[in-house]
Amino acid sequence: MKREMLIEKYGLDISIVAVTDRSGAAINPNGLDIELLLEIKDKTGKIANYPEFGVSDISGVQVLDDVDYDCLVEVTPTNIEDGEPARTHMLKAMKDGKNVVTSNKGPLSLNFHELLEAADSTNAHFRYEASVGGAMPIINFSHETLAGNKITSVQGILNGTCNYILSRMANEGSPYLQTLNEAQELGIAETDPTQDVEGIDAACKIVILANSVLNRDVSLKDVKMEGITRITPESIALAKKEGLLIKLIGEASYDNLEVSPRLVREGSPFAVDGTLNVATLKTDLADDVTVAGKGAGSIETASAILSDIVSIWKARS
Amino acid sequence: MKREMLIEKYGLDISIVAVTDRSGAAINPNGLDIELLLEIKDKTGKIANYPEFGVSDISGVQVLDDVDYDCLVEVTPTNIEDGEPARTHMLKAMKDGKNVVTSNKGPLSLNFHELLEAADSTNAHFRYEASVGGAMPIINFSHETLAGNKITSVQGILNGTCNYILSRMANEGSPYLQTLNEAQELGIAETDPTQDVEGIDAACKIVILANSVLNRDVSLKDVKMEGITRITPESIALAKKEGLLIKLIGEASYDNLEVSPRLVREGSPFAVDGTLNVATLKTDLADDVTVAGKGAGSIETASAILSDIVSIWKARS
Numbered sequence: 001m002k003r004e005m006l007i008e009k010y011g012l013d014i015s016i017v018a019v020t021d022r023s024g025a026a027i028n029p030n031g032l033d034i035e036l037l038l039e040i041k042d043k044t045g046k047i048a049n050y051p052e053f054g055v056s057d058i059s060g061v062q063v064l065d066d067v068d069y070d071c072l073v074e075v076t077p078t079n080i081e082d083g084e085p086a087r088t089h090m091l092k093a094m095k096d097g098k099n100v101v102t103s104n105k106g107p108l109s110l111n112f113h114e115l116l117e118a119a120d121s122t123n124a125h126f127r128y129e130a131s132v133g134g135a136m137p138i139i140n141f142s143h144e145t146l147a148g149n150k151i152t153s154v155q156g157i158l159n160g161t162c163n164y165i166l167s168r169m170a171n172e173g174s175p176y177l178q179t180l181n182e183a184q185e186l187g188i189a190e191t192d193p194t195q196d197v198e199g200i201d202a203a204c205k206i207v208i209l210a211n212s213v214l215n216r217d218v219s220l221k222d223v224k225m226e227g228i229t230r231i232t233p234e235s236i237a238l239a240k241k242e243g244l245l246i247k248l249i250g251e252a253s254y255d256n257l258e259v260s261p262r263l264v265r266e267g268s269p270f271a272v273d274g275t276l277n278v279a280t281l282k283t284d285l286a287d288d289v290t291v292a293g294k295g296a297g298s299i300e301t302a303s304a305i306l307s308d309i310v311s312i313w314k315a316r317s
Numbered sequence: 318m319k320r321e322m323l324i325e326k327y328g329l330d331i332s333i334v335a336v337t338d339r340s341g342a343a344i345n346p347n348g349l350d351i352e353l354l355l356e357i358k359d360k361t362g363k364i365a366n367y368p369e370f371g372v373s374d375i376s377g378v379q380v381l382d383d384v385d386y387d388c389l390v391e392v393t394p395t396n397i398e399d400g401e402p403a404r405t406h407m408l409k410a411m412k413d414g415k416n417v418v419t420s421n422k423g424p425l426s427l428n429f430h431e432l433l434e435a436a437d438s439t440n441a442h443f444r445y446e447a448s449v450g451g452a453m454p455i456i457n458f459s460h461e462t463l464a465g466n467k468i469t470s471v472q473g474i475l476n477g478t479c480n481y482i483l484s485r486m487a488n489e490g491s492p493y494l495q496t497l498n499e500a501q502e503l504g505i506a507e508t509d510p511t512q513d514v515e516g517i518d519a520a521c522k523i524v525i526l527a528n529s530v531l532n533r534d535v536s537l538k539d540v541k542m543e544g545i546t547r548i549t550p551e552s553i554a555l556a557k558k559e560g561l562l563i564k565l566i567g568e569a570s571y572d573n574l575e576v577s578p579r580l581v582r583e584g585s586p587f588a589v590d591g592t593l594n595v596a597t598l599k600t601d602l603a604d605d606v607t608v609a610g611k612g613a614g615s616i617e618t619a620s621a622i623l624s625d626i627v628s629i630w631k632a633r634s
Contacts (some may be wrong), residue, residue, distance in 0.1 A: 002601075077364060145457045148620065167584065254634070268590070284319075285619060286452035286617055288611070292609070297604075302602055303600070306464075307466070309396065
């Protein structure tokens, strides 16, 4: 159904010619069957089991060499140590003049300008909407929709897990560890919640926003970072009496890169509950403009990736 | 400064060749002096007093015939009876193959498809971001940024005056008429507040969103409308006890066009105070995506108009 919509609306007929995972790849220059791909991965866990066109023991880079394609969609797990293997995959594709769409925060928060330059050197398109805030379309929004404005800073609630925990602590008066455990039981927080609750995930996003929206040249080590682990129900209750909420706010401006708990006013756009992500762009003409959306989720991430693919398709000359 | 930014960033050097008001026009094919235009209008109230290039007793249509231009910016006052004179100005420009940018809700909520067809017939660009929500860039956002998504409805707080009155009634427990009077003293509500408080202004915006975002063919008479004049501090207090707020919400979907007071949850994106406008797009992939921004103001409206001009410039072939 989505396929027909893309053909009708944009004349875009996407053909998936290769998919890789740790097991190997499935490769068919005439296009793979999407339903079958999902079924094989779901049932066997290994894409190499794809009938007829499955290949074992082939690396991602080898697939990029062997296959003729227009756009790489890089969605390997985030690695904030060295950005691999995503970094190598993307650089390889870009150097071959291929377009790249990614949701991968790792290489973007470590090697942003290396990637940008690799893409520029072959005039490849490079889009990464899904890397910040899932279905909250902050990056394309700031580049396209606010044309004519100068953006001076981005502030936002960039981690849904932290916002969920803080919202529940505020609504129920429950302590941090208990609320974290409940979030873990619900699958909202991960078993190892460090990346979220220490502010690392939000800091990665701040780096991407600083580089992309403000055109800065920074990486993860440049961000001042404080998480939510030391916030008490008492401090939340005290703030509430004054009509204030405690939120984990990320800020990227020309003189500050920071993730830390801050007080926000009830009735302001940051006073949202649950796993929503929200970001406010400060601009010279439009004043504050705010975008909010689901920060995570597979369909939401797919939505961001698809909007990037459509943008690249529309921008082709 | 903005001029240099537009030249540097987009290669766009805007020259204002004619400006009209009730007094006549100022016309110079080599470009008018912006500072002088503002000074003359400010001091004398009449653009026809522009030195050397001022012309008295010339109609808008006559100016469109006499002047060579690329883009008409139509910002005459909103008229929801027959959309004039904006409708005639825009149709004239479109038929001559000229691009049109407008902030004028009148003809858009009465004659949307007539305008769209006139623009299409000569391949003229037609943009109207400023007509809905000032600096809340909902229209271009839904067309550009959410590419690949199917939008199923738009809901929002589309009138800043009503939201200001309702926020104050909630925060201070004050009755409607007293709060309206205070808003009038502050210049937030107009002397005749009918268009705002009866929901007419929000309904115009709902019509534009339904036609533009949902591709429907509707006009103002199709909208169910109820304003805020009958809301009491008691009902607001009652809602508050349950963690709810009363907001004037506009909704455009495939089976509903409505402006009416509704209950929204504290902690939701609609729980914003003051004159902010907020709109949520329901989509098939990205789920709910929300945009918020200043709903009114001359700079904010100028920002939306400028973003439309830049879009047209970028889209030129």
